[in-house]
Every structure is written in C-alpha cells, then in structure tokens.
Amino acid sequence: MKLVVQVRLEPTPLQAAALKATLTACNEAASWVSGVAFDRDVKRNFTLREYTYDEIKARWNLGAQAAQHVIKKTCDAYATLKANLKAGNLGRPGSRRHTRATGKPIVFRSESAQPYDDRMLSWQMDERRISIWTVHGRIKNVAFTGAAGQLATLAQYRRGESDLLYRDGMWFLLATCEVPEQPLNTAVDDFLGIDLGIVNIATTSDGEIMAGRKVNRMRARERTLRSKLQKKNTPSARRRLNKRRRKEQRRVRDINHKIAKHVVAEAERTGRGIALEDLGGIRERVRLRKPMGVPPCSNEVESLGEGHPAFLGVRPARRLHHVQGSPCGRAGGACRGGVHLPHVRRVRAHRQGEPGLAGPVRVPVLRIR
Numbered sequence: 001m002k003l004v005v006q007v008r009l010e011p012t013p014l015q016a017a018a019l020k021a022t023l024t025a026c027n028e029a030a031s032w033v034s035g036v037a038f039d040r041d042v043k044r045n046f047t048l049r050e051y052t053y054d055e056i057k058a059r060w061n062l063g064a065q066a067a068q069h070v071i072k073k074t075c076d077a078y079a080t081l082k083a084n085l086k087a088g089n090l091g092r093p094g095s096r097r098h099t100r101a102t103g104k105p106i107v108f109r110s111e112s113a114q115p116y117d118d119r120m121l122s123w124q125m126d127e128r129r130i131s132i133w134t135v136h137g138r139i140k141n142v143a144f145t146g147a148a149g150q151l152a153t154l155a156q157y158r159r160g161e162s163d164l165l166y167r168d169g170m171w172f173l174l175a176t177c178e179v180p181e182q183p184l185n186t187a188v189d190d191f192l193g194i195d196l197g198i199v200n201i202a203t204t205s206d207g208e209i210m211a212g213r214k215v216n217r218m219r220a221r222e223r224t225l226r227s228k229l230q231k232k233n234t235p236s237a238r239r240r241l242n243k244r245r246r247k248e249q250r251r252v253r254d255i256n257h258k259i260a261k262h263v264v265a266e267a268e269r270t271g272r273g274i275a276l277e278d279l280g281g282i283r284e285r286v287r288l289r290k291p292m293g294v295p296p297c298s299n300e301v302e303s304l305g306e307g308h309p310a311f312l313g314v315r316p317a318r319r320l321h322h323v324q325g326s327p328c329g330r331a332g333g334a335c336r337g338g339v340h341l342p343h344v345r346r347v348r349a350h351r352q353g354e355p356g357l358a359g360p361v362r363v364p365v366l367r368i369r
Contacts (some may be wrong), residue, residue, distance in 0.1 A: 001181050005154045009130075009171035015142055016171065018134040023166060025060045026070055026266040027108040029127050032056075033074045038105035043078045045071060061135050069115045074220075077106050113163040113174070121162055130173070132164070144173065153177055168245070191275040192267045202259055204266075210259050216250060216275040222248045 011019060033052045036232040042048050048071055056067040081101065084090050091097040120133040128151075131140040146154070157177040193205035201212040222244070227235040267274050 001179050003153065003157070003177045003179050005146070005150045005158075005177050007144045007150065007154065007173050007175065010143040010145060011171060015139050015161045018136045018139055019132075019164065021136065022134040023112070023114055023164065024110045025062065026066060026114045027112045029056045029060045029062060029067070029070045030074050030108045030112070031105075032059075033071055034077070034105040034107065037074060037078065043075055043082075045075045048075060063133060065117060065119050065132065066114075069117070073108075076107070081106065091318070096340050110306070111166045113165045115161045115163050117161050123154075123158070125151075153179070167226075182253060184297060188271070188273045190270075191273040192263070192270070193275045194263060194277070196277055201256075202263065204263065206266075208266075210262075215255060218251065219248065298334060 009019075033048065033056065037043055037048055040051065042051065044074065045197055049068070052071060053067055056062055056070060059066070062070065085098070090101045116132065122131045124130065128144055129140070130142045131138060132142060148279055154175055154177060157179050158175050159178040160176040162176065163174040166173060191205075197202040197203070197212070199212055199216075200209050201215065202210040225244070226241065227242050263274065
C-alpha cells in the first residue's frame, strides 16, 4: 500500500535560489517537450526521447536522470488528459471545453512539481538533511522537518520517487512510502452503514450523526468575506485574500479526516465492515437549486473509502452489497422485516422535491480486518 508523506524543506537563500532555478528549467523543458509531442503526435516515453533527450541536456543543462524525468512527466500529463477525455470530464467532442483541451499542447507552470529518484536525491534521516541535485550542482545539508509520525513513516517505509514542490513561498518534498498491509479479515457478519449527505456529512446505521452545520456555516462566512475583499480591491484586501488562500480547503480536509478516522475506528472496534452509498453519476442525476448556494466540490467524506489506508482497518471488497428499506408509515426511518428502524433513512436525492430512489440501493462494501 502506497502512502505519500509530506515534509517541509528549510533551505538557505542560496539553496532556495538553486532549487528555484531547477524547477524553472525543468518546467520550461517540459513545456518544450510537450510542444514537440503535440506537433509530432508522439506521446510514448521511449519514442519521445529520440526527438528531445539530447536537446534537453544541452539547452537547459539538465542531467541524464532529470531529462528522462522531464520526458516522462510530459507523457504522464498527456496520459492523464487522454483519460479525462475518455471519461467525459472535459465535455463532449466538439464542445468548447473539449476543443480547448485538445487544440493546443500542455503547458507546465514554472513552479510545477518535479520528480526525483534515489540517484538525484538522498536522505539523511538522523540528521534530518537531504542532498539534492540542481542545475547548479548537487547541494547538500538541506534541512527538512515534519510531524513526528510522518517522519517515522518516512524513515521506515520510504520507497521510490519523491516530488519537489514549491507552494506559497515554501518548499516541500512529497515522498512515496510502501506500507505493508495486514491480511484481510473475511469473517465479517455485519456492516456499519454510512449515509453521505450535505446537511449531515455522515449518518451511521447506529444512529450517530456527523452534522455538517459547522462546515456549511464556515463556507458561507468565507464566501461572504471573499466577496467583500474582492469588492474593495485595495492592496490590503488583496494581501488578505492571498493570506486566506486554501484555508477553507485545509479546514474541510481536516474535518473529513477526523470523521473518517472515527468511523473506521468504530467499525474496527465492533468487528464490522463499512457499507457506503454508490454515488456514481450523482451529478448527472441530481441538480442543485440556486438557493442552495455554491455546492461543495466533492462529497464531505469521499475520502472514507479512498484516503484511509488499510493499516487503519479498511479495504474495499470487490462485490457490492444490496441494502433495501421499504417506505414506513411512521415519521422517519424504514421498515425491514416488519420492524421499524428509526435510525435508518431511505436514500433520497439531495435536491428537495425529488422522489426517493426506487428498488435496491447499491453500496460498495469495505471490510474491516
């Protein structure tokens, strides 16, 4: 199982200048390679090297490994674009968005992340220092820091590439860690059902409700504050807007992480699996009305089945479990086998006035070890 551990670099001004020049050179080279790949219609890694490898090394003074990573990064970007086009995420063929995505080569920002392998980057975990390749030569004794648990995972399980990232004036390394998985527990007799929503982030079949009122109020406050600052458009307002960038996103991610960990811990404690709704295609089936304001970009606990790895006790099964509750005459709940379950709600569309989903509801099953 792969995890990504983020550590923050603390370079000196001279080291930071070398890292900045390296990112700029690598991304300029990647944009040039992207243009060659677009003009020649060559998106394969080894084929693209024949047209670009020598010039990358000579023109941007990149090493052999850096040049290969630049070419591979470009090919990966086109593979991602192809997957998005195939999935319909960029609209139908012929649409304006589809045409804009396919009508020009991919361009990389000057601060886009750059991958490093063990030939270009070495770690000294005891001293909390790294040695990293740059266009000005290899620089050593670059300090880094991070949370204690993250550093312990990094020291024990780091494998493969790391990405150099510059964001908001800070330098980061995103390292890949291979964490071993425990054997899957197949002796699961019961499941903890999770109903995902907007008003209530998650509601369990035990009757526990994780309300989203705090998140929604925070979203409304941030939206109002952004609107006021954008309307003022003074230097002070622009500084405050820049300071609050991604603050809402970080706060929501932290809340989601805590809720997901709580649900996983409860299911692990009781020896149950976790059953989630299958919300595939919900955006096509349901449209939010304007009075609801700006909807969230993603479901609040979508990370419950993806972002919490197997060492927390969750692993998806390959089959689907069918849950069905017939309508009940009493207020709230559902009837199953003639028994009224007040804490189980029928799955309804998020838009008010939409009828409930008829027939069985497909939910993916996640089993606990």
